[in-house]
Amino acid sequence: MRKSIIFCLVVMMLTTVLLAQNPNETPAWEVTLPADKTARSNITVQNRCKKKHKFEIKSVDVPFLEISQLEVKVKGGRNKNVPVRFNTAGLLPKIYEGKVLVICKTCKKEPTCSQDRETLPVVLTVPGKPKEVSPIAVADSKVTGKEKDPCEKIRNRCNDLLKIANAKQLVADNERAKASVARTAADDAEKKAKTAEKDARQAEMLADIKPPSGRGSVNGGQEYTTADSAYLEIMNAQVVADYQAGKISVDEHQKRLKENTIEKARKERIKNEARLKKEAKAARKKADLARAAANKAKSAADKADRIAADAQAKADLARKAYEECVKKAKNECNELKKKIAEAARKAEEARIFAEAEKKRKAAEAARIAAEEQRRQEAAAASAAAAERRRLATERRLQRQREILQTIYRQMYELGFIGGSEIDENNGFLKFLPKFAQNSPQETIDRGSIPDDALEAFENMKLVRNPCGDNILKLKSWTKLEKMVNPRTGKDYTDNQAQRALNEMCRLLRRLGARQDALKKLR
Numbered sequence: 001m002r003k004s005i006i007f008c009l010v011v012m013m014l015t016t017v018l019l020a021q022n023p024n025e026t027p028a029w030e031v032t033l034p035a036d037k038t039a040r041s042n043i044t045v046q047n048r049c050k051k052k053h054k055f056e057i058k059s060v061d062v063p064f065l066e067i068s069q070l071e072v073k074v075k076g077g078r079n080k081n082v083p084v085r086f087n088t089a090g091l092l093p094k095i096y097e098g099k100v101l102v103i104c105k106t107c108k109k110e111p112t113c114s115q116d117r118e119t120l121p122v123v124l125t126v127p128g129k130p131k132e133v134s135p136i137a138v139a140d141s142k143v144t145g146k147e148k149d150p151c152e153k154i155r156n157r158c159n160d161l162l163k164i165a166n167a168k169q170l171v172a173d174n175e176r177a178k179a180s181v182a183r184t185a186a187d188d189a190e191k192k193a194k195t196a197e198k199d200a201r202q203a204e205m206l207a208d209i210k211p212p213s214g215r216g217s218v219n220g221g222q223e224y225t226t227a228d229s230a231y232l233e234i235m236n237a238q239v240v241a242d243y244q245a246g247k248i249s250v251d252e253h254q255k256r257l258k259e260n261t262i263e264k265a266r267k268e269r270i271k272n273e274a275r276l277k278k279e280a281k282a283a284r285k286k287a288d289l290a291r292a293a294a295n296k297a298k299s300a301a302d303k304a305d306r307i308a309a310d311a312q313a314k315a316d317l318a319r320k321a322y323e324e325c326v327k328k329a330k331n332e333c334n335e336l337k338k339k340i341a342e343a344a345r346k347a348e349e350a351r352i353f354a355e356a357e358k359k360r361k362a363a364e365a366a367r368i369a370a371e372e373q374r375r376q377e378a379a380a381a382s383a384a385a386a387e388r389r390r391l392a393t394e395r396r397l398q399r400q401r402e403i404l405q406t407i408y409r410q411m412y413e414l415g416f417i418g419g420s421e422i423d424e425n426n427g428f429l430k431f432l433p434k435f436a437q438n439s440p441q442e443t444i445d446r447g448s449i450p451d452d453a454l455e456a457f458e459n460m461k462l463v464r465n466p467c468g469d470n471i472l473k474l475k476s477w478t479k480l481e482k483m484v485n486p487r488t489g490k491d492y493t494d495n496q497a498q499r500a501l502n503e504m505c506r507l508l509r510r511l512g513a514r515q516d517a518l519k520k521l522r
Contacts, residue, residue: 049113062098093128
């Protein structure tokens with residue numbers, strides 16, 4: 001029985017035939033199937049008994065083999081295909097080994113059937129190179145307690161029980177085979193004993209002179225027995241045998257049959273009485289010996305049946321112990337997988353949380369850095385704005401000083417301010433720009449007023465206002481056109497003279513107003 005699977009572009013699989021009647025070791029069913037593939041096949045269960053029986057199909061360590069039916073009924077001498085499917089989803093490249101058991105549940109009820117069970121080894125090869133495991137993954141597995149196959153150690157605990165169960169099953173199969181041989185021998189001995197008993201009774205009947213029963217009469221009341229009739233049949237059978245053997249002709253055959261009467265048979269039987277009794281005694285002895293041999297063979301067959309039944313019971317107990325171990329191991333494996341999955345889930349959650357916390361801290365640090373950068377940029381911008389304002393104020397004050405100095409000279413040269421030669425460093429010229437820029441209250445709050453500035457204010461009463469009327473404005477404008485503009489170093493132009501006169505008028509009005517306000521405040 002050959003079992004194999006051939007894979008090309010389309011997977012083709014040969015049907016596996018399980019001959020459960022054969023106690024010999026079954027060759028392994030070798031299968032090659034790439035990872036994440038499926039392939040269909042059949043397991044053909046063959047019933048070699050005479051009657052219809054029920055078979056159970058069990059799988060051991062073959063999670064990759066999906067069996068469509070776990071129980072089937074097969075008529076005597078017939079086969080039945082059970083569809084199966086190989087599924088390598090999620091399997092890593094390696095060799096997987098397991099077994100399929102086909103057990104006849106009702107074969108023991110048929111006396112002449114020795115069919116019981118067969119163990120079919122299944123070897124699945126998933127081709128490909130094993131995936132390399134990084135050192136980090138190895139380290140993680142050591143920390144979390146993960147293994148390549150976390151259930152391998154658990155399943156290995158049942159291997160010894162499996163070996164014991166297989167060994168006891170082998171003993172039970174051998175005892176069943178011996179019992180079958182003994183039962184066949186007992187049946188043959190029983191047949192021989194029955195035949196010998198029949199022959200002994202026939203011989204004893206022929207040797208009995210006194211008619212026990214079945215009387216008849218011929219030729220004027222002559223009595224005969226059933227033994228005489230039986231002896232007549234023997235005589236006729238001998239005539240037929242001689243004719244069939246060609247020893248006599250047809251006429252001789254007919255003649256001798258006519259001559260063989262029951263009276264002649266009786267005479268011949270009585271004549272051979274001593275020989276017949278001797279043959280009857282020998283036949284009886286043979287029948288007794290055959291009966292004793294049949295009884296002995298029956299006793300031996302019964303004993304062999306009891307031994308086989310006891311061996312099978314022990315094998316079933318061992319198989320049950322193994323199956324219970326496998327069931328327990330499966331439960332433990334499931335629990336272990338749950339724990340591993342839970343540990344992996346927690347580790348993943350911790351990793352995700354750590355990454356999220358890391359990202360959160362990085363985002364917080366980036367936010368703080370961005371805020372600090374914005375604060376520094378705002379401070380720098382504020383400082384730059386303040387500096388710009390300071391420079392603008394400074395430039396404005398410098399411009400005011402320049403304008404005031406120019407106007408002061410002009411007013412002096414125009415004769416609006418009396419006195420000696422102008423002193424550009426006097427307190428009035430230094431104070432005047434700030435006085436023109438600040439309010440009177442700010443002038444008082446920010447410090448004392450120079451004495452020469454106060455004197456200058458008093459002298460302002462004597463100032464002849466060049467802006468008092470249009471005639472004075474025109475005279476001032478005419479005089480300015482003849483003067484040198486200190487900013488350009490050239491004579492004033494009409495526009496420049498007009499602009500300088502306007503500035504002088506605005507300044508004088510502002511100084512006058514502030515002078516009055518300052519007096520009120522003081």
